Amino acid sequence: MKGIIQLEIWQFLLIYLLLVVVLVVMRVCRVDKTRQLVVASIKMTVQLILAGLILTYIFEHPHPLFVVAYLGAMTGFTIHRVLSKNRDLNPRFQVVTALSIVVAGVFTLVYFVGAVVGENLFNPQYVIPIGGMIMGNTMTGVSLALKTFREALQDQRSKIEALVCVGTSAEDILLPFIKQALETAMLPTLNSMVGMGIVSLPGMMTGQILAGTLPMTSILYQIAIMIAICTVVTCACFGSLYFGSRTLYDPKQQILHLS
């Protein structure tokens, strides 16, 4: 097997021509998302160029501080995105959510890199890409969990009121909502696990194969990362929902504050 073919800049620019196809389809079907497509493409390009430059620098000058700073920025961005999509959570709920993301993310990353791969925890070549996959999936999962949870609480106000009236504890009332939100958040990960290898070759595995890794090695990494993602999504969502839901009431009065 040989390593990946280096892309020349003019070869690389050819891929942008495909966007013209997308634009034509959008024009024909009158999909009014041209602006978003252009903005998204530019943002993606700029952000990835920056990431490439920064990673090049970090790989050439490996230092634990750089690795920690990079992971910190990723985590901070994840938390920011999750909370900005769920603005009406009370401040304590927001803190719980941020802590759950940090604890679940760090635990999974350390276990993966330190115990499973057996690599130095500050080796940027492993920690940063794996950390990125973990945080990216955490962001999607927790956003979805909180959105489902909040919307279900809003939709079912009469159910909640009736249960409060018959003297059901706030904890018992909230538990089915937590369960439902957790299920919803886990579903995409579980579905992608089911289809994996048949419907698609996943991104990380594809990347490794392109770079010349043996398929049997790359599937081991892929399986490991999928289990890690499943774990981190479950733990971060559970932490946010279970401990976050406790900020919605005080145990003595048992009055739910839903907004």
Next chain:
Amino acid sequence: MEILHTTQALHFRDLIQYPDIRVEEGAFAFVTGRSGAGKSTYLRLLNGSVPADPGCIYYHGLPLEEYQILNYRRQVLLVPQAVYLAPGTILDNFYFYYDAQHQPRPEVERAEEFLRLCCLDIPVTASCEPLSGGERQRVFLAIFLSLATHVVLLDEPTAALDEATAHQVLGHLKAYCKQQGLTALCVCHSPKLVETYADQVIVLGGAS
């Protein structure tokens, strides 16, 4: 003997101030007043599902704060105005609320008895979905009545009913409360019903 007593210090978020109100044990009392006078809020304050200042609400002579709140809510049971019935049959819904209270599920005969009390001639195995608004309200009322032990707070229990049915239901309700020794507080907009069934009338925010 008075069972519920709220002092003049009782107010809700400084918007609504309530007068000194006492309700006798076993009475069938009505709460009336114009819309927005705070009748529903008053009932919620009474069962502790919205917070009141400490020392404003007394039940059996003890302030609300002295009670374990979940037990208190079961004794001073509020039947909210917004009906919630889970998907399934009427009996499923009895089970739903009994399970929510961690109580043993009722016998079918008991459930049927409470449906009849609310003037409903439907089998308990009927699904709740096709029921009309008035029927749903009465199924909801029947379930809550079967859970009532001491005080029952009714927030417009006859809102979705025609006048004849409302009379019948309230008549049955009052008889049942007397027979069981229940104290009732009922929010109601119909002066006729109030006149016919009230032992005591509490007017909030001036006459309606």
